[in-house]
Amino acid sequence: MSLLHWAVLAPFIMAVFVPVLRKKAALIHTGWFVLILPIVLFGTFLQYLPVTMNNNTVMQTAPWIPSLGIDFTVYMDGLSLLFALLITGIGALVVLYSIYYLSKTKESLHHFYVYLLMFMGAMLGVVLSDNVITLYMFWEFTSISSFLLIAYWYDRDRSRYGALKSMLVTVFGGLIMLGGFLVLSIMGNTFSIRELAARAPELNEHPLFLLAMILVLLGAFTKSAQFPFYIWLPDAMEAPTPVSAYLHSATMVKAGIYLVARFSPIFAFSGYWFWIVGAVGLFTMVWASFNAVKQTDLKSILAFSTVSQLGLIMSLLGIGAASLHFETLDDNIFTAAVIAAVFHLINHATFKGSLFMVVGIIDHETGTRDIRKLGGLMSFMPITFTLSVIGAFSMAGLPPFNGFLSKEMFFLSMVQLIELNLFNIETWAILFPVLAWVGSVFTFIYSMIIVFNVFTGKFQPEKIEKKPQEAPIGMLISPIVLASLVVVFGLFPNLLSYSLIQPAAAAIVPSIIPAGEQLDVHISFWHGITAELLMTIGVIAAGILLFKFMPKWGRVYDHFPGKVTLNQFYNSGLYAAERGSNAITNAYMTGFIRSYLVYIFTFFIAALGFTMWAKDAFRYDASAAAPIGLYEVCLIVVLLAATLTILMAKSRLTSIISLGAVGYTVSLFFVIFRAPDLALTQLVIETVSTALFLLCFYHLPKLSRHEEKRRFQAGNAIIAAGVGVIVTLLGISAHSSKFFPSINEYYVENTYEKAGGENMVNVILVDFRGFDTLFEISVLSVAALGIYGLIKLRLEKGGETNENE
Amino acid sequence: MINLPILPILLPLVAAVLLMFLSKSVKAQRIVSVIASAATVLAAAVVLLKVKADGIQTIDMGSWPAPFGITLVSDMLSILLVLTASIITLCVVLYSFGSIGSGREAFYYYPIVQFLLVGVNGSFTTGDIFNLFVFFEIMLMSSYVLIVIGGTKVQLRESIKYVLVNVISSAIFVIAVGFLYSVTGSLNMAHISTRISEISAEPIITVLAILFLIVFGLKGGIFPLYFWLPGSYAAPPAPILALFGALLTKVGVYAILRTYTLFFYHDQPFTHDILALLALLTMVAGSIGALAYKDVKQILIYNIIIAVGVLLFGIAVMTEESIAGTIFYLVHDMIIKAGLFLLGGIMIYITGTSDLNKMGGLIRQYPALGWTFLIASFALVGIPPLSGFTGKLLIVRAGFETGEYVGAIVVLLSSLAVLYSVVNLFMDVFWKKPEIPLPETKKQTASLFIPAAVLVILSVLYGVGTEVVYPYVMQAVDTLIHPEIYIDAVLKE
Numbered sequence A: 001m002s003l004l005h006w007a008v009l010a011p012f013i014m015a016v017f018v019p020v021l022r023k024k025a026a027l028i029h030t031g032w033f034v035l036i037l038p039i040v041l042f043g044t045f046l047q048y049l050p051v052t053m054n055n056n057t058v059m060q061t062a063p064w065i066p067s068l069g070i071d072f073t074v075y076m077d078g079l080s081l082l083f084a085l086l087i088t089g090i091g092a093l094v095v096l097y098s099i100y101y102l103s104k105t106k107e108s109l110h111h112f113y114v115y116l117l118m119f120m121g122a123m124l125g126v127v128l129s130d131n132v133i134t135l136y137m138f139w140e141f142t143s144i145s146s147f148l149l150i151a152y153w154y155d156r157d158r159s160r161y162g163a164l165k166s167m168l169v170t171v172f173g174g175l176i177m178l179g180g181f182l183v184l185s186i187m188g189n190t191f192s193i194r195e196l197a198a199r200a201p202e203l204n205e206h207p208l209f210l211l212a213m214i215l216v217l218l219g220a221f222t223k224s225a226q227f228p229f230y231i232w233l234p235d236a237m238e239a240p241t242p243v244s245a246y247l248h249s250a251t252m253v254k255a256g257i258y259l260v261a262r263f264s265p266i267f268a269f270s271g272y273w274f275w276i277v278g279a280v281g282l283f284t285m286v287w288a289s290f291n292a293v294k295q296t297d298l299k300s301i302l303a304f305s306t307v308s309q310l311g312l313i314m315s316l317l318g319i320g321a322a323s324l325h326f327e328t329l330d331d332n333i334f335t336a337a338v339i340a341a342v343f344h345l346i347n348h349a350t351f352k353g354s355l356f357m358v359v360g361i362i363d364h365e366t367g368t369r370d371i372r373k374l375g376g377l378m379s380f381m382p383i384t385f386t387l388s389v390i391g392a393f394s395m396a397g398l399p400p401f402n403g404f405l406s407k408e409m410f411f412l413s414m415v416q417l418i419e420l421n422l423f424n425i426e427t428w429a430i431l432f433p434v435l436a437w438v439g440s441v442f443t444f445i446y447s448m449i450i451v452f453n454v455f456t457g458k459f460q461p462e463k464i465e466k467k468p469q470e471a472p473i474g475m476l477i478s479p480i481v482l483a484s485l486v487v488v489f490g491l492f493p494n495l496l497s498y499s500l501i502q503p504a505a506a507a508i509v510p511s512i513i514p515a516g517e518q519l520d521v522h523i524s525f526w527h528g529i530t531a532e533l534l535m536t537i538g539v540i541a542a543g544i545l546l547f548k549f550m551p552k553w554g555r556v557y558d559h560f561p562g563k564v565t566l567n568q569f570y571n572s573g574l575y576a577a578e579r580g581s582n583a584i585t586n587a588y589m590t591g592f593i594r595s596y597l598v599y600i601f602t603f604f605i606a607a608l609g610f611t612m613w614a615k616d617a618f619r620y621d622a623s624a625a626a627p628i629g630l631y632e633v634c635l636i637v638v639l640l641a642a643t644l645t646i647l648m649a650k651s652r653l654t655s656i657i658s659l660g661a662v663g664y665t666v667s668l669f670f671v672i673f674r675a676p677d678l679a680l681t682q683l684v685i686e687t688v689s690t691a692l693f694l695l696c697f698y699h700l701p702k703l704s705r706h707e708e709k710r711r712f713q714a715g716n717a718i719i720a721a722g723v724g725v726i727v728t729l730l731g732i733s734a735h736s737s738k739f740f741p742s743i744n745e746y747y748v749e750n751t752y753e754k755a756g757g758e759n760m761v762n763v764i765l766v767d768f769r770g771f772d773t774l775f776e777i778s779v780l781s782v783a784a785l786g787i788y789g790l791i792k793l794r795l796e797k798g799g800e801t802n803e804n805e
Numbered sequence B: 001m002i003n004l005p006i007l008p009i010l011l012p013l014v015a016a017v018l019l020m021f022l023s024k025s026v027k028a029q030r031i032v033s034v035i036a037s038a039a040t041v042l043a044a045a046v047v048l049l050k051v052k053a054d055g056i057q058t059i060d061m062g063s064w065p066a067p068f069g070i071t072l073v074s075d076m077l078s079i080l081l082v083l084t085a086s087i088i089t090l091c092v093v094l095y096s097f098g099s100i101g102s103g104r105e106a107f108y109y110y111p112i113v114q115f116l117l118v119g120v121n122g123s124f125t126t127g128d129i130f131n132l133f134v135f136f137e138i139m140l141m142s143s144y145v146l147i148v149i150g151g152t153k154v155q156l157r158e159s160i161k162y163v164l165v166n167v168i169s170s171a172i173f174v175i176a177v178g179f180l181y182s183v184t185g186s187l188n189m190a191h192i193s194t195r196i197s198e199i200s201a202e203p204i205i206t207v208l209a210i211l212f213l214i215v216f217g218l219k220g221g222i223f224p225l226y227f228w229l230p231g232s233y234a235a236p237p238a239p240i241l242a243l244f245g246a247l248l249t250k251v252g253v254y255a256i257l258r259t260y261t262l263f264f265y266h267d268q269p270f271t272h273d274i275l276a277l278l279a280l281l282t283m284v285a286g287s288i289g290a291l292a293y294k295d296v297k298q299i300l301i302y303n304i305i306i307a308v309g310v311l312l313f314g315i316a317v318m319t320e321e322s323i324a325g326t327i328f329y330l331v332h333d334m335i336i337k338a339g340l341f342l343l344g345g346i347m348i349y350i351t352g353t354s355d356l357n358k359m360g361g362l363i364r365q366y367p368a369l370g371w372t373f374l375i376a377s378f379a380l381v382g383i384p385p386l387s388g389f390t391g392k393l394l395i396v397r398a399g400f401e402t403g404e405y406v407g408a409i410v411v412l413l414s415s416l417a418v419l420y421s422v423v424n425l426f427m428d429v430f431w432k433k434p435e436i437p438l439p440e441t442k443k444q445t446a447s448l449f450i451p452a453a454v455l456v457i458l459s460v461l462y463g464v465g466t467e468v469v470y471p472y473v474m475q476a477v478d479t480l481i482h483p484e485i486y487i488d489a490v491l492k493e
Helices: A003-024 A030-046 A049-053 A078-101 A109-128 A132-150 A157-188 A193-198 A200-205 A209-223 A229-238 A241-250 A252-267 A271-293 A298-320 A331-366 A382-396 A402-419 A431-455 A473-491 A494-508 A531-548 A550-559 A566-588 A593-615 A630-648 A652-672 A676-698 A714-735 A744-753 A760-768 A770-792 B004-020 B026-054 B076-099 B102-106 B109-125 B129-148 B153-184 B189-198 B203-220 B228-234 B238-262 B268-292 B296-317 B320-351 B367-381 B388-401 B405-431 B446-464 B466-481 B483-491
Strands: A058-065 A070-076 B057-060 B071-074
Touching: A003 A030, A003 A058, A003 A070, A003 A109, A030 A078, A030 A109, A049 A078, A049 A494, A058 B466, A070 A078, A070 A109, A070 A132, A078 A109, A078 A241, A078 A252, A078 A331, A078 A473, A078 A494, A109 A132, A109 A241, A109 A252, A132 A157, A132 A193, A132 A209, A132 A229, A132 A241, A132 A252, A157 A193, A157 A200, A157 A209, A157 A229, A157 B388, A157 B405, A193 A200, A193 A252, A200 A209, A200 A252, A209 A252, A209 A271, A229 A241, A229 A298, A229 A566, A241 A252, A241 A298, A241 A331, A252 A271, A252 A298, A252 A331, A252 A494, A271 A298, A271 A431, A271 A550, A298 A331, A298 A402, A298 A431, A331 A382, A331 A402, A331 A473, A331 A494, A382 A402, A382 A431, A382 A473, A402 A431, A402 A473, A402 A531, A431 A531, A473 A494, A531 A550, A566 B268, A593 A714, A593 B153, A593 B203, A593 B268, A630 A652, A652 A676, A676 A760, A714 B153, A714 B203, A744 A760, A760 A770, A770 B004, A770 B109, A770 B129, B004 B026, B004 B057, B004 B071, B004 B076, B004 B109, B026 B057, B026 B076, B026 B102, B026 B109, B026 B466, B071 B076, B071 B109, B071 B189, B071 B483, B076 B109, B076 B238, B076 B320, B076 B446, B076 B466, B102 B109, B109 B129, B109 B238, B129 B153, B129 B189, B129 B238, B153 B189, B153 B203, B153 B228, B189 B238, B189 B483, B203 B238, B203 B268, B228 B238, B228 B296, B238 B268, B238 B296, B238 B320, B238 B466, B238 B483, B268 B296, B268 B405, B296 B320, B296 B388, B296 B405, B320 B367, B320 B388, B320 B405, B320 B446, B320 B466, B367 B388, B367 B405, B367 B446, B388 B405, B388 B446, B446 B466, B466 B483
Parallel strands: none
Antiparallel strands: A058 A070, B057 B071
């Protein structure tokens, strides 16, 4: 266990102590204790910066299940470090923010911080694990802690709904992803990502390659809320706002991005990767930004905006993959896409994190997040307003904020796709920049909505619960820090270039970097009048126009029928699953033993009949059989007649007597087959049981059903006959397939000599197989106890129906 | 030769006989039950270590040499399951003190539980196919009594179905043993195995394989033979349900695992394909059932069926890896099902109902119960590092490796159905606002909660400590994959 292992485990350990702290130090907000941890971890991870800046890595292994190749291996490279810093950095800010957001007295803080710490540890585990199985484990932990956090106010129906939805979608993805990991492990014979990446060329040739890729991508797409799986994210907004800022914007939803980045060295050689990741990402970006505009809840806007931005990063990673696919190309162009992805990832964490906190403040201070109720808050909350301007303008891609730079790089990557005729892309290539542009226009619009609909316009005091005022300073610190980063990264992007971006990008596309060299990452504001700049100007122009005339065209949204949305699909799908399975189950679970026996015997006939037919298993060999004499024929006739009488009998008496007749006939068979002792036993049993039956039934009332004439049921008759036929055929075949001498020769030889008995059957019963007999006796005593209890004990009689008394 | 392997059968048998005479004193019954159960656990643990050190342990009963007498065989698989079953029984007995009620206690509840354990441990241990039938009988007879004891209306109604189905399945069992004896001329399982491998091409063997699958499938609750199960299992109270859910179906699965690795492994393209198909249908049918109900007992019962499907799929894939997964999963499922049913019993005890629509809000007063149940749920789903994971991992991986893609994916997706059903249950029972506010006074549940929690903790340890369990499981796998080890140990050739 190394320092990095402890860094991953520390939040879990801390989580154990949180309830104690909450109890022992109730006067101090628990958040203050928790805050220490992410700060310390952030500092710890910073120390790895010099290591990764030179494209070096650290790897340490602690064994867990070495027999199965499952170890807790931590692996630190540029990509992992970037995420680890985001997780702990944003984590610290969110904890600080939450101290002022969540009331010490009203909320059950210990739950909140336990879940939050569990999440932090899980997320660190995801980004630091080299072993896919431990990665999967932490992946599911993030889903679980997200579930718990969304359901934090668990007595609200919406919270539980959102929590379940997010868990179902993300765990579905996780399970499928596990399938992908297992396929990969079969292909590469290892669970280590690093070793898999080293074998990437041979994996590419493997027939299972595509299957593994699709399965892993499903995991990434569900987690990172890509189309069509994004539906869980808007509902996840039921969580407290600090959680939304942390999990559902800055970190957890980026786990999918991380996964795609991490597995790029393995999968990106494939053309499918480029298409799937690029196209899904881009479509998600446009779709979600389009949908964000129509939302009225500020958090919903941000949720859709997050989906859209994740799509943007995803599409960049897809395009960047082309640099691996075409080794002859000018690598710079495609590594530019990867660099843009990494850069935008950082930028998104900063501006979206601050925007979520701003929305939290608005919610906290006014009591609503509905933009139809809000307006004119600028004079009440000037600092919050400034923060929202910085965040939203950066999101819209306006200079001088960091969002402008990465948005420009995004456009550049899209435009370059046209210039390079890849994957026979000619006709489709133009779609990429067009969609990117359209998506950006909508992004611009909703960014403006966030700022102007809330802070300018008419103040509507009658619609909001509280009198708005500026938030306390503690709540403002975190968004101020993030907003400052937005500005700093915007003005001095090259602070990040070689410290964070280059190492992370290098980890995504390692194979194209010559040993000892680095990717060229230089980000600058001014490139001259280029296509991307023109696109940005176009976005601003079109965005302003559309924003101004929003009431005019906003009605287009009404034309989307509510019934065909994906949400509706999820809800009705789940409803149908419950209803449908209920209907199906009730249809066959009739509660009647008759139906169950019909199913069982039908299967019996079908399975055995089919096997006998398919295997041609019927054998008939009469050579060992004795001739059938007159006696046997007579007895069989009697047996059949007696059996039929039981079925037809109208009174109990007749059927009992017929039953006795069946038994006596069988005894007679024993007589003919020269087994007098068996015959005797059988006769005694038949006599006793018939007498007992008669005795019992004498006391029973007459059942009316027995008086009725029973209907003949053809189906039942066929099944009954079928079972008989199958057993008979099988019996004849088994009898005709005696391949070995029976072990009974041994008994014949040893009954007298070794066992000292004269009757072989008796000796078998009490000696050779006396063990059987012992337990058959036990069976009888159990039955006796049971009958005694059945007669004597009637729990319901005293009105006591509670099984637990 | 030592007589160790018989102890886990003999101890409960002696205890049962003793308990019959103590029916007047509930206190004495409780003490003897606990001591006997604990002693059985201990004995099983000793045998386990012995098997680990010295390999398969056998006893020829009455010193009649195999294959002529009855031979008990403790290989690693047997003794692992015996140990698990004994631990579960101990926990259930402890749980019963607080829940089963004085009426049942006075009417031979404890001796019957011991008899049930005799049947279960005997079924796992015996090396004789007819003796297996006998142990099935004692197990079934005990279960008939347990299902009916108390004589409530629902118990009487369901027990008649349960008894009828099982009597029929016993009849088929005898027929199957008879036919097998006719073909192979032996009852000793090792002996049968050698003889079958000499005539492996004979089609009658394949037919017998299917016949035995039906026999054991009826016990194990596989598709389409499980229909009797949900109704019957829901009738008795929680501790009995826990015993049934954890032990009875698993004995059926064990018997399939044993016969399909020892006898019927010669025509795998046919038999194991049918097995795989049935496994998938079982998982699907179980998932459908688990989603269909809003009832604590029903949801958990249908989860039994899903697990049986997973296990069956592991057997069907039939590689070293998948068999290892099956054994991992089998032990896990026994422990966690017992734990879940006991926890479910506590919820029913608190609320007085098993209808989810009428429950709610328990988390405030019973947080420990809630979180334990949630952890157990995640273990059931197979979230690492909890206990269900390793088994599922190996089964799914083996499935992919042998080209059973659909099956492997279905196993993964069945986990989703499990997750949905149990998390929904958790949210309804613990989080949802109850329709009728809960009474302010908390019910005393500690005596019920502790045995249940012990099982859940055990399951967690089993998952985290996979590495410790691994060599044991692999020893069990070795015997199953190489039947000659088993045969040599029994016939001592």
